[in-house]
Amino acid sequence: MYKLLLCWRYLRTRYIALVCIVSVTLGVATMIVVNSVMAGFTNEMQSRLNGMLGDLVFECRSLDGVADAKLHMAKIRKATGDAIIGMSPTVSVPALMYIDVMGPNREIQAMTKPITLVGIEQSTYADVSDFDDYLQHPSNRQQLEFKLRNGGYDVYDHQAEDNENAKPRKQMERAGWPYRRYKASLLKQRELIAGREKASIETPESNLPKNPFGPANDQAEGRDFDPATEQHPGIVLGIGTCSFRGTDGTDQFFALPGDDVRVSFPKASLPPEAISEFYTIVDVYESKMSEYDANFVFVPLRSLQQSRGLIDPTTGIGKFSSIQIKLRPGADANQVRDQIREAFPPHLYVVSTWRDKQGPLLAAVQMEQAVLNVLLFMIIAVAGFGILAIFTMIVVEKTRDIGILKSLGASGRGVLGIFLGYGLSLGILGAGAGAGLGLLFVKYINEIADLLGRITGQPVFDPSVYYFYKIPAVVYPQTVAWICLGAIAIAVMASILPARRAALLHPVKALNYE
Amino acid sequence: MSSLLQAASGSPEQSTSPLAVSPPLEQMGTRGLFKSYYKGTLGIPVLQGIHLSVHEGEFLSIVGQSGSGKSTLLHLLGTLDQPDAGEVYFEGNRIDNLPSASCDLLRNRHFGMVFQFYHLLPEFSALENVLTPALIAESTLGYWRKRKQYRRRAEELLELVGLSDRMKHKPREMSGGEMQRTAIARALLAEPSVLLADEPTGNLDRATGEQIMQMLRELNQEQKLTIVMVTHDPWIAEQADRVVRLGEGQIQTA
Numbered sequence A: 001m002y003k004l005l006l007c008w009r010y011l012r013t014r015y016i017a018l019v020c021i022v023s024v025t026l027g028v029a030t031m032i033v034v035n036s037v038m039a040g041f042t043n044e045m046q047s048r049l050n051g052m053l054g055d056l057v058f059e060c061r062s063l064d065g066v067a068d069a070k071l072h073m074a075k076i077r078k079a080t081g082d083a084i085i086g087m088s089p090t091v092s093v094p095a096l097m098y099i100d101v102m103g104p105n106r107e108i109q110a111m112t113k114p115i116t117l118v119g120i121e122q123s124t125y126a127d128v129s130d131f132d133d134y135l136q137h138p139s140n141r142q143q144l145e146f147k148l149r150n151g152g153y154d155v156y157d158h159q160a161e162d163n164e165n166a167k168p169r170k171q172m173e174r175a176g177w178p179y180r181r182y183k184a185s186l187l188k189q190r191e192l193i194a195g196r197e198k199a200s201i202e203t204p205e206s207n208l209p210k211n212p213f214g215p216a217n218d219q220a221e222g223r224d225f226d227p228a229t230e231q232h233p234g235i236v237l238g239i240g241t242c243s244f245r246g247t248d249g250t251d252q253f254f255a256l257p258g259d260d261v262r263v264s265f266p267k268a269s270l271p272p273e274a275i276s277e278f279y280t281i282v283d284v285y286e287s288k289m290s291e292y293d294a295n296f297v298f299v300p301l302r303s304l305q306q307s308r309g310l311i312d313p314t315t316g317i318g319k320f321s322s323i324q325i326k327l328r329p330g331a332d333a334n335q336v337r338d339q340i341r342e343a344f345p346p347h348l349y350v351v352s353t354w355r356d357k358q359g360p361l362l363a364a365v366q367m368e369q370a371v372l373n374v375l376l377f378m379i380i381a382v383a384g385f386g387i388l389a390i391f392t393m394i395v396v397e398k399t400r401d402i403g404i405l406k407s408l409g410a411s412g413r414g415v416l417g418i419f420l421g422y423g424l425s426l427g428i429l430g431a432g433a434g435a436g437l438g439l440l441f442v443k444y445i446n447e448i449a450d451l452l453g454r455i456t457g458q459p460v461f462d463p464s465v466y467y468f469y470k471i472p473a474v475v476y477p478q479t480v481a482w483i484c485l486g487a488i489a490i491a492v493m494a495s496i497l498p499a500r501r502a503a504l505l506h507p508v509k510a511l512n513y514e
Numbered sequence B: 001m002s003s004l005l006q007a008a009s010g011s012p013e014q015s016t017s018p019l020a021v022s023p024p025l026e027q028m029g030t031r032g033l034f035k036s037y038y039k040g041t042l043g044i045p046v047l048q049g050i051h052l053s054v055h056e057g058e059f060l061s062i063v064g065q066s067g068s069g070k071s072t073l074l075h076l077l078g079t080l081d082q083p084d085a086g087e088v089y090f091e092g093n094r095i096d097n098l099p100s101a102s103c104d105l106l107r108n109r110h111f112g113m114v115f116q117f118y119h120l121l122p123e124f125s126a127l128e129n130v131l132t133p134a135l136i137a138e139s140t141l142g143y144w145r146k147r148k149q150y151r152r153r154a155e156e157l158l159e160l161v162g163l164s165d166r167m168k169h170k171p172r173e174m175s176g177g178e179m180q181r182t183a184i185a186r187a188l189l190a191e192p193s194v195l196l197a198d199e200p201t202g203n204l205d206r207a208t209g210e211q212i213m214q215m216l217r218e219l220n221q222e223q224k225l226t227i228v229m230v231t232h233d234p235w236i237a238e239q240a241d242r243v244v245r246l247g248e249g250q251i252q253t254a
């Protein structure tokens, strides 16, 4: 009992000890903040990475793919049992995309971008990824159809938790059929003017094939394509391929749903032959992984198969290049991967989990977090040495009291207990205060970042650099618990030596200590 | 104080004296106690064969020059230190070779100790200082259960030593006499059978010293408390039932 009472009294009277736990507090707070923010980034990144990829990806090594997704999917299902809840075949091919933009002298010029063109089956792709959730039109988020909508594209980033930080995307107000009709009429006017000018110099009609809304796909159908009422096959662009983020955080689009783009890619023939297709932008997706958003562009699977000549003319069966697989929650991805690997010849197919695919990135982040944690824990260890020094001082100062306690029948273990308890309570206090401070900091991290930005005049968290509007932070209770436990353990360990010294003091010598 | 002579005064030096009609029971005693302090290899002999008997209910004072080893002897009696040779007895049992846990128990329950420099805990109030033996004896839960009883007893004791209005005071807010009275109250909390006092008046002026002495005498007479007091002041020593002199490491007949 006296141990508790004395600990309590020492806590209240020895302010020097409180000073030394400030370092414990700061160490714990920093560790919590850093871990939460890193966990936030990792989490965000992982969900984005996993959101675009299936849990498992079954790929064939050949760029031109192999035939019959149905057959393969049946075989996969047979190999894995009930672990799989969704599969979707895709075709992907590196391609070049041309977007018509206004040049400096109001002339139209093509902006070229290297992309990966992905053909997806819109009926099943939503089963294997969160791709749908990233689309800008609410109805497309329900069910993606590669059809241009009349309007109603989100003017705000629907994934932002509050619209405060997300800057409005005013341009999106116009997107849709009306915009397309307007562009078409504008084009017609231009053509008319160009035609008139040409007519005055040369003979007319020579400019018809140059029409950017050219009748590429429709030549086969043998009739004129009217851009005001018709669309090319739909295409969904990554937000990074058709916009850039200004320094003030607003997204500036240079192509909107309703615009047409041209995409060039190789046909699956020998020798390869580049073809160029027109597509109409029907939506834009934003996964917030710039790696994806600036690279992937989605079109209907069937249309891409057709364009690349992947469909067997006799059977009508198309070739695919990969199958995205969604696993039942809780299923062991590695185990399923190995099952599939065994069922297929490895020189033809690659099976990987999304973690395998992003392995180096995830490993790098994990490594970074581990190193940071070690460094930060050093801070707490340094605090431990502070406690050691101050406790030794306190034991010396309290030598006579220790003698008194012993003369009154306190055991060595009891005296040991006083100082261990003292260390423990300092540790708990320091860690508790640190946890409180850290959690508070994490809670208001964006406000703090804003404030710092305002004071220094330089934004701490620049939304034009990241695709998030806010610093993501996730607090894992067990991480906090571990950090606190570690800090408390260090405080107790630091007090062991002085406490032992106190416990072993000779009562008479302690009593006579001046 | 009126009954100064009432206690077994004039009891003989040795309990084995054939003159005693009924030899008073020995409560504490030492047999051939030796103790030296070592500075390196050089030993300074302090106690060289102490034979001492303390009878039940006796007020014994030990006098001697400074440095004669009075405190050392008292520490040995109170199991705060171990002798080099010889034995210490308490109620018929040898206590100088007990394991430390038993010594702790003895000090906590059976001996009350009072020191020259009071030795109160500076973080505790007078009341808490008096309660310290109980705080040490009991587990947290046990103390919590009996806290009312203990508190009442501590308050009674403080009242007994005349400090009922100083209970909340910290040692630094009290005078020397008040501190010593608190220390005596603390020594009495566990209802010990022996009070070991090392120059209880050594740091106090004459009048205050007299107060303390009167208190000890009353305790000795009214509660039949055995008291062993060490002092170098002959005038203080004389107020005890019996005085023994310590010199050259041995008990000298007065």
Ligand SMILES: Nc1ncnc2c1ncn2[C@@H]1O[C@H](COP(=O)(O)OP(=O)(O)OP(=O)(O)O)[C@@H](O)[C@H]1O
Binding pocket: A509, B037, B038, B044, B046, B064, B065, B066, B067, B068, B069, B070, B071, B072, B073, B232
């Ligand atoms: N820890 C120690 N180390 C070495 N010598 C010691 C130690 N404690 C006491 N002594 C020596 O032992 C002798 C007896 O000391 P002790 O304190 O018992 O004397 P005392 O009779 O109580 O004296 P005083 O009346 O001044 O209190 C002294 O000479 C002292 O120097």
Ligand SMILES: [Mg+2]
Binding pocket: B070, B071, B072, B198
């Ligand atoms: Mg002394």
